[in-house]
Amino acid sequence: DTGVSQNPRHKITKRGQNVTFRCDPISEHNRLYWYRQTLGQGPEFLTYFQNEAQLEKSRLLSDRFSAERPKGSFSTLEIQRTEQGDSAMYLCASSSGSPRSYEQYFGPGTRLTVT
Amino acid sequence: AQSVTQLGSHVSVSEGALVLLRCNYSSSVPPYLFWYVQYPNQGLQLLLKYTTGATLVKGINGFEAEFKKSETSFHLTKPSAHMSDAAEYFCAVTKNTGFQKLVFGTGTRLLVSP
Numbered sequence: 001d002t003g004v005s006q007n008p009r010h011k012i013t014k015r016g017q018n019v020t021f022r023c024d025p026i027s028e029h030n031r032l033y034w035y036r037q038t039l040g041q042g043p044e045f046l047t048y049f050q051n052e053a054q055l056e057k058s059r060l061l062s063d064r065f066s067a068e069r070p071k072g073s074f075s076t077l078e079i080q081r082t083e084q085g086d087s088a089m090y091l092c093a094s095s096s097g098s099p100r101s102y103e104q105y106f107g108p109g110t111r112l113t114v115t
Numbered sequence: 116a117q118s119v120t121q122l123g124s125h126v127s128v129s130e131g132a133l134v135l136l137r138c139n140y141s142s143s144v145p146p147y148l149f150w151y152v153q154y155p156n157q158g159l160q161l162l163l164k165y166t167t168g169a170t171l172v173k174g175i176n177g178f179e180a181e182f183k184k185s186e187t188s189f190h191l192t193k194p195s196a197h198m199s200d201a202a203e204y205f206c207a208v209t210k211n212t213g214f215q216k217l218v219f220g221t222g223t224r225l226l227v228s229p
Contacts, residue, residue, distance in 0.1 A: 004158070033216065040124075042205050042219030043159070056216065091158060095215075102147050102166055102209070104217060106158035 002026075004107035006092050012113045013082055020078045021110045025094030032075050033104060034067060036060065037089040046090075049075060082114045117142045117208045121220035129228050134193040136223045138180075138206035141187065148189040149207040149217065150180055159205065165189060166211070176200070201227045 005024045013019050025032050030051050035043035046065070048056040051072035061067075064082075069075040079086055089111050093104040122137040140146055147166045151159040163174025170182040180191045189206060203224050207217040 006158075035217075040221070042119075042207075042221050043217070045216040045218070048216060093159075093217075102215060103149075103161055103164065104215075106151075106160070108156075108158045111156070 004092055004094055004105055006090075006107040006110050008110060009108060010111050010113075012115065015084060015114055016081055018078065018080045019082060019112065020076055021090055021092075021112075023075045023077070023092030023094075023107060025074070025092070026105055029094035029096050029105075030072060031095045032069055033093040033095075034075070034077055035091040035093065037091055037109070038087075043091055046077075079112075082112075084114045087112055087114045117146065117210070117218045119206050119208050119218060119220035121204075121206055121223050123223055124221065125224045125226060127226040127228065128196045130198055131195050134178075134191070134196045134200065134225065136191040136204050136206075136225065138189045138191065138220060139187055140189060140206070140208045142208055142210070145211045146208045147211050147215075148180075148182060149209070150174065150178070150189075150191050151205045151207060151219075153203045153205065153222075155202075162191070162204075196225075196227050198227050198229070201225055 007022045032049040034046040037043040049069040064080045067077045089109045091109045093106045095104045118141045120139045149164045150162040165182045173179045203222045205222045206220045209215045
């Protein structure tokens with residue numbers, strides 16, 4: 001069990017560019033979550049996948065954001081036409097699909113800086 | 116809707132002193148409650164959780180928390196602080212049924228002085 005991994009760990013991009021982040025969940029976990037954390041704040045929920053189906057999206061996820069989880073394995077989060085307000089830590093978490101499993105395991109995050 | 120309030124954005128203690136980090140929640144359904152710790156430039160690590168059963172829950176690194184429904188609180192404590200406890204601590208709440216996104220508080224930074 002190598003835990004949740006995220007790549008890249010850091011990304012610096014210019015305003016208007018597109019960026020894509022990747023999350024690899026714990027292998028047996030079928031639930032995957034994306035959160036965003038800005039400086040001095042707690043993480044805020046963005047979106048949720050159960051297997052390959054995206055079942056919930058936050059209002060924070062504007063049209064410039066898209067997330068996928070092909071084949072129910074890794075997930076990608078893409079931000080198009082980045083804005084300075086997108087600068088944040090993007091966290092991925094996964095959990096087991098068993099009914100009594102409530103724990104979400106977090107990856108180390110991808111820190112995005114938009115200049 | 117669910118929400119979490121963490122009183123005190125910063126808490127300072129001396130090494131060996133009691134640690135008390137406060138968390139109050141709001142939930143229209145029975146909640147599940149969590150404390151996570153975050154070290155600089157890292158993800159979140161689960162310290163402990165309350166789901167059902169015993170209201171006093173013990174976690175890793177000597178931390179514990181007590182669920183008090185009447186006070187809608189889930190305060191985190193540790194009898195004796197270590198330098199290594201210096202970090203950001205987040206309280207989170209989720210529903211006990213269905214889809215389970217976590218709703219986090221704004222966090223409390225724990226500072227430990229020698």
